[in-house]
Amino acid sequence: MGRAAGSGFLRLLLGLAAWGGPGGAAGTSPVCGCCPGPVRNGSSVAQYCRSHPALVLQGRCCLRGDVEQGLIEGLDLGNCSSPLLCAGFQAARRALLIDLTETPLENIPNATFRGFTRLQSISLPLALECPGGSVAWASVTTQGHSRTCRGQRNPCNSSGELAWLCPETSLCAPDGPGLFQCLCSGGHRGYKCLREGTFPLLLFYGTLGAVTTSLALLAWGTQRRKAKAS
Template sequence: MTTVPYWLLINTFVVYIVFCSETQNNVCSKTCSTSMKNSYVYNFCHEQNLQLQGRCCVNVTGSQQILGLDLQSCGLSQLTGLFTHGASLQVLLLQDNPLMNITSTDFEGLLELKYLTLPLDSDCPGGMDAWEVTNTTANETLCLQELDFCLVHNVSCPSNSYCSNTGPGLSECLCLPGYHGYKCLRKGTFPTTVFTAGMVGSTLFVAGLLWFTQRRNVKKQV
């Protein structure tokens, strides 16, 4: 059996945290050639009594959710990893960008979209069946009111599991409470406490070992 070194897991975890933090901060401070004044996000934000923070419309109460995002004319060529903190997004403007190879997975995790604009000649993620209304104007592709893929397509999952919508045109089968493992065949709950304790203990041990060895090298250099 091939095992993954703990140091690699730790580094991956740290990189993931840093990446998510940078993504959340940078997505609202994108430099774009089009002003937000009177854009759909701008008007939406004021109508809902929300707060504009750069290119974002934010609900400042509670968990600082981003409800609107105006990225039109921002020179975007890809969307991968851009919406890490966008689960609450309702309005998203992406027209007038040189986007290439847009796929449904670029919008994975976005479950609340009500208004999405894309560059002209782009297809709505998930296709026409993933939205109440899809339309093409002279300047953009418009996708209105995301639909629950599980309900629209009556997705069938194996025993002991259920369908969960994960984005426009996307879904996955999750285990029912009391089941876990491959195809949800194992009864009982996943041993979260034991797993977490093992991970925390291993992480602390490796962190302490690295600190000790690196600290010794520093002393030698001094």
């Protein structure tokens, strides 16, 4: 077997592994097959995937099968006829680039991209704005009927306006384009991180066990009396 044939065989094996692997695999998520046909030749996803030997094309996804089976690095849902995003779109939340051009999408709620912290490029129909608005991206360009948003900004670092939204007992953390979350710090927990100390697991599970045991004994006693009465 020649080097070229061996390389092709290896890529096939990686593709099969990625198709059935966890964490955004095409075999467990419908997003890679929700649009007919493979990744479009002219899409940014196809160009990116073919320029990186470790990546494989499978359905509408560009997968990294050699590092983490089924990890979706790129997603091309362009030229789909549905006005709605495919089911399982959240499976691509670790993708670096997404192409949604040439679709009849009319609106995408910003919360749809919650958790898409690795996203660095997304191409959309010209009628749609960038997720999180243009301020959430380093650059926004338009060409023909499409808009491309590149370089997702960290909302916690790029502006001090969000700092006051998180309590002093928490840290601001990015959670997608224009989105953030407040992570409790310094041993704080609970609503608005107002409680201190770790969660009392021993007390919680002890109480839960006692209540469960009491209910089980009560049910057993009730059933036993009914059995004797009959």
